Amino acid sequence: MNQRLAGEILSLSGEHLLLVLIAIGVAGSLAVPGAIALTRFASLRRWMLGFANVVQTIPSLALFGFLLPLPFIGGIGQHTAIIALCLYALLPILRNTLLGILGVDRAVRESAVAMGMTRNQILWHVEFPLAVPAILAGLRIATVATIGTATIAAAIGAGGLGVFIFRGIATVDNTTILAGAVPAAVMALVADEGLEWIEKRLSRA
Amino acid sequence: MPNADSAVVLEIRNLSCRIGERWILRDINLEVRQGEAVVLLGRSGCGKTTLLKCVNGLIEPAGGEIRFQGKPASEWDPIQLRRRMGYVIQEGGLFPHWTVSANVGLVPELENWEPPVIEERVRLLLDMVGLPASEFGPRYPRQLSGGQKQRVGIARALAADPPLLLLDEPFAALDPITRLELQKQFLSLRSAVGKAALFVTHDVREALMLGTRIVLLKDGAIDVIADPVGFLAARTEEARLFLAGLEEDWRRQNEPTPGR
Numbered sequence: 033m034n035q036r037l038a039g040e041i042l043s044l045s046g047e048h049l050l051l052v053l054i055a056i057g058v059a060g061s062l063a064v065p066g067a068i069a070l071t072r073f074a075s076l077r078r079w080m081l082g083f084a085n086v087v088q089t090i091p092s093l094a095l096f097g098f099l100l101p102l103p104f105i106g107g108i109g110q111h112t113a114i115i116a117l118c119l120y121a122l123l124p125i126l127r128n129t130l131l132g133i134l135g136v137d138r139a140v141r142e143s144a145v146a147m148g149m150t151r152n153q154i155l156w157h158v159e160f161p162l163a164v165p166a167i168l169a170g171l172r173i174a175t176v177a178t179i180g181t182a183t184i185a186a187a188i189g190a191g192g193l194g195v196f197i198f199r200g201i202a203t204v205d206n207t208t209i210l211a212g213a214v215p216a217a218v219m220a221l222v223a224d225e226g227l228e229w230i231e232k233r234l235s236r237a
Numbered sequence: 238m239p240n241a242d243s244a245v246v247l248e249i250r251n252l253s254c255r256i257g258e259r260w261i262l263r264d265i266n267l268e269v270r271q272g273e274a275v276v277l278l279g280r281s282g283c284g285k286t287t288l289l290k291c292v293n294g295l296i297e298p299a300g301g302e303i304r305f306q307g308k309p310a311s312e313w314d315p316i317q318l319r320r321r322m323g324y325v326i327q328e329g330g331l332f333p334h335w336t337v338s339a340n341v342g343l344v345p346e347l348e349n350w351e352p353p354v355i356e357e358r359v360r361l362l363l364d365m366v367g368l369p370a371s372e373f374g375p376r377y378p379r380q381l382s383g384g385q386k387q388r389v390g391i392a393r394a395l396a397a398d399p400p401l402l403l404l405d406e407p408f409a410a411l412d413p414i415t416r417l418e419l420q421k422q423f424l425s426l427r428s429a430v431g432k433a434a435l436f437v438t439h440d441v442r443e444a445l446m447l448g449t450r451i452v453l454l455k456d457g458a459i460d461v462i463a464d465p466v467g468f469l470a471a472r473t474e475e476a477r478l479f480l481a482g483l484e485e486d487w488r489r490q491n492e493p494t495p496g497r
Contacts, residue, residue, distance in 0.1 A: 137328075137330075137333075139326055139327075139328035139329065139330040140330050140331070140332060140333065142295070142326065142330060143324060143326055143329075143330030143331075143390075144330075144332070145295060145319070146293055146295060146319055146322075146324035146326075146330075146403075147319060147320070147324060147343055147344055147347070147393070148316050148317070148318075148319035148320035148321075148344060148347060149316075149343075149347060150316055153347070157332075158332060161334050162333070162334060
């Protein structure tokens with residue numbers, strides 16, 4: 033019995049991690065270039081941040097529910113969950129990347145222009161490297177939040193550690209709830225510490 | 238271009254500039270020749286920094302013409318133009334994530350010089366500004382004092398051997414002793430490399446010390462152009478105000494201490 037539980041924790045943790053990694057991967061690869069583009073199109077900035085903000089205010093269970101009936105992107109299963117998680121992860125990454133790039137010291141940017149660097153050179157040699165710590169901080173916030181939110185994905189049949197939590201609630205069994213909640217919490221803590229460590233190492237270099 | 242004007246590095250004709258409805262610069266006429274250090278003197282908001290930024294295309298002028306090395310600025314590719322004008326600002330503007338060597342080698346790097354040539358050039362320049370490359374080259378800007386950062390800034394501006402240097406209050410944020418040190422070094426550097434320089438300051442002492450010519454700006458227009466000796470004799474209201482500050486200092490330093 034105990035061995036079966038341990039095995040299930042492991043496999044559901046794997047599912048959970050996969051959900052999170054795919055969601056963060058997709059969100060990151062959309063939000064980072066998106067934010068870079070937004071640094072150049074100031075007029076779009078408000079709209080994009082506004083959109084990401086609005087998404088953020090939708091309760092996660094409701095968002096999963098909204099996505100269910102949609103054709104192609106909706107339906108029962110992991111892809112719907114990944115889309116929802118992705119939408120949630122967009123804002124922190126987008127905002128941090130944007131602030132990181134726009135926050136580069138005015139004197140540094142001005143001298144980069146004045147020394148005759150092109151816009152692309154300034155972006156890739158100055159702004160982006162200086163924004164990396166902020167971008168990583170955004171990824172960290174998004175990852176930790178996504179690990180938590182992903183437990184709700186079980187509600188639409190996407191699996192993950194939420195399976196334990198929902199099962200535990202249904203059977204009024206705290207042990208089962210904890211079997212989902214504790215690994216999720218550990219995963220979040222490890223991700224937080226690990227990404228912070230990388231962040232620190234990179235900003236020291 | 239070997240014509241009679243070949244010594245003129247920068248020529249500014251009837252330049253004007255405005256931001257919104259406000260005129261920042263009006264009808265500026267100025268020439269900077271090879272080997273000259275022209276100081277733009279004036280109080281805050283007189284347009285001196287704006288003039289500097291017009292020269293390297295950071296600000297688009299509203300009217301008039303700027304010619305650099307005989308060619309109108311409008312015909313220059315702005316990137317190429319800027320790489321031929323060394324630029325030093327008050328806050329240094331060094332790249333915090335690059336070493337001192339990399340910072341100094343920036344423009345040669347952008348111009349695709351061979352790495353060994355860049356390395357040699359960086360070493361030479363760091364030695365010239367009194368920061369031995371072996372010791373300071375691998376450091377990061379945050380490991381430098383304010384004065385050292387400005388030295389690196391000057392070395393960076395000189396790196397690709399530009400015909401013109403633009404300096405925007407480069408020593409204003411330094412303590413008086415370091416400032417004097419750097420001013421002296423600037424003088425000896427200039428006599429060594431003999432470049433044209435356009436130097437912005439609000440400090441009349443600095444202007445008199447470093448300038449071969451002083452351009453006093455008032456409300457965006459030229460009030461006085463004179464060499465330092467001529468400037469001391471200038472009688473416009475604004476010039477008197479600047480010189481009065483100087484006299485005050487002078488008197489304070491030379492008055493006998495009361496009670497003796």
